[in-house]
Amino acid sequence: xxxxxxxxxxxxxxxxxxxxxxxxxxxxxxxxxxxxxxxxxxxxxxxxxxxxxxxxxxxxxxxxxxxxxxxxxxxxxxxxxxxxxxxxxxxxxxxxxxxxxxxxxxxxxxxxxxxxxxxxxxxxxxxxxxxxxxxxxxxxxxxxxxxxxxxxxxxxxxxxxxxxxxxxxxxxxxxxxxxxxxxxxxxxxxxxxxxxxxxxxxxxxxxxxxxxxxxxxxxxxxxxxxxxxxxxxxxxxxxxxxxxxxxxxxxxxxxxxxxxxxxxxxxxxxxxxxxxxxxxxx
Numbered sequence: 001x002x003x004x005x006x007x008x009x010x011x012x013x014x015x016x017x018x019x020x021x022x023x024x025x026x027x028x029x030x031x032x033x034x035x036x037x038x039x040x041x042x043x044x045x046x047x048x049x050x051x052x053x054x055x056x057x058x059x060x061x062x063x064x065x066x067x068x069x070x071x072x073x074x075x076x077x078x079x080x081x082x083x084x085x086x087x088x089x090x091x092x093x094x095x096x097x098x099x100x101x102x103x104x105x106x107x108x109x110x111x112x113x114x115x116x117x118x119x120x121x122x123x124x125x126x127x128x129x130x131x132x133x134x135x136x137x138x139x140x141x142x143x144x145x146x147x148x149x150x151x152x153x154x155x156x157x158x159x160x161x162x163x164x165x166x167x168x169x170x171x172x173x174x175x176x177x178x179x180x181x182x183x184x185x186x187x188x189x190x191x192x193x194x195x196x197x198x199x200x201x202x203x204x205x206x207x208x209x210x211x212x213x214x215x216x217x218x219x220x221x222x223x224x225x226x227x228x229x230x231x232x233x234x235x236x237x238x239x240x241x242x243x244x245x246x247x248x249x250x251x252x253x254x255x256x257x258x259x260x261x262x263x264x265x266x267x268x269x270x271x272x273x274x275x276x277x278x279x280x281x282x
Contacts, residue, residue: 001245003277010238019235023186023228024242026275031180037088041132045083045092052081061094061105065134069108073101084135086171087265088178093135095163102138109136121222124166126173135170139163143213143221150209161201169197175268186227187243190214191279192271195250196264205254207247216240246279253282 003024007017052060058076073079075098084093096102106125107115116122123142127134139159141147147158172193177183194213199205208217215222224243228236250271253259259267274282 001280003242003280006238006241006245010234010241012234012238016232016235016238019231020238023231023235023239024188024276026188026272026277027182027184028176028180028188028272029275031182031272033179034181037178039089042083042090045132045134049081049083049092057081057094066105066108069113071101071104071108074098075101084167084171086168086174087263087268088171088175091133091135091171091174093137093167095137095139097139097159099138099140102136102140106136109134123162124170126170128174128177133174135167135174137163137166137170141220142166143223145209145212145219145221149212149219164201165194165197167197168200169193172196172268175265176272179269180272187239187246188276190223190227191243191246191250191276192268195254195271196268199254200264205251207244207251210247211244214243216243242276242280246276249279249282253279 003021007020012020048060048064051064056076057079058071058073060081061079062070078097079101080095082093082095083090094105096105103115103119103122106122107113107119110125110127121144123138123140123144125136127136139162141155141158142162142165147153147155150158152158170193173183173189176189176192183189191210194210195205198209211217212219213221214224216224224236224240228239231239262270271279
């Protein structure tokens with residue numbers, strides 16, 4: 001099956017096919033790897049994380065990260081900062097288990113104190129500025145999907161795995177930006193990031209769970225609209241069909257011997273190279 005087959009199957013007209021082709025084209029095709037990505041920001045963060053270990057993450061966050069808009073943390077003892085060894089190299093991560101603490105911290109750091117409308121739907125924030133990189137993670141259920149919808153029994157365990165899933169989801173975006181200078185708010189990038197995050201959190205990938213996170217399988221998840229809100233309904237329908245087929249292709253790939261022999265970086269690079277069309281027949 002090809003992208004053209006999906007366009008034909010879903011009855012797209014000529015104008016809709018152009019939009020579908022533009023949305024689904026592989027933006028990583030032909031991209032060259034950046035030989036020496038900028039890591040100058042790391043030295044400062046190594047010191048900040050060290051100070052957090054010595055004096056408490058809450059104090060260091062307010063003194064060093066958001067001194068103009070400090071956060072009155074509900075649960076300062078649950079905050080954690082560390083340098084995470086991602087596939088793209090070390091990156092500072094703040095883990096926030098209290099929902100109100102997370103939302104206020106993201107508001108103050110990423111939005112300069114102005115609370116965004118969708119903050120209750122947000123579970124992670126990747127701050128990528130000219131001089132810094134920072135990931136802030138919450139322990140909210142991933143994509144607002146409760147454990148019960150995934151057939152899991154322990155909500156606390158799901159909260160911890162949600163942290164891990166978000167961590168490697170955001171670090172996948174970090175990898176593509178550090179390696180190729182590219183990151184996009186579209187299906188290709190999101191299916192890759194969820195794939196890596198889920199595999200890191202559970203040791204396996206399930207297409208059904210990804211489709212629940214997206215809201216393509218009806219439930220509590222609803223992320224698909226975020227990545228397709230500029231597309232006409234018929235094109236969205238074709239992209240939904242593609243998401244189902246691609247997710248199932250990635251699940252088959254995750255069970256192959258070749259996949260298991262790859263490093264995390266090799267897996268991400270392979271998904272970048274394949275593109276959405278490549279996922280169809282994996």
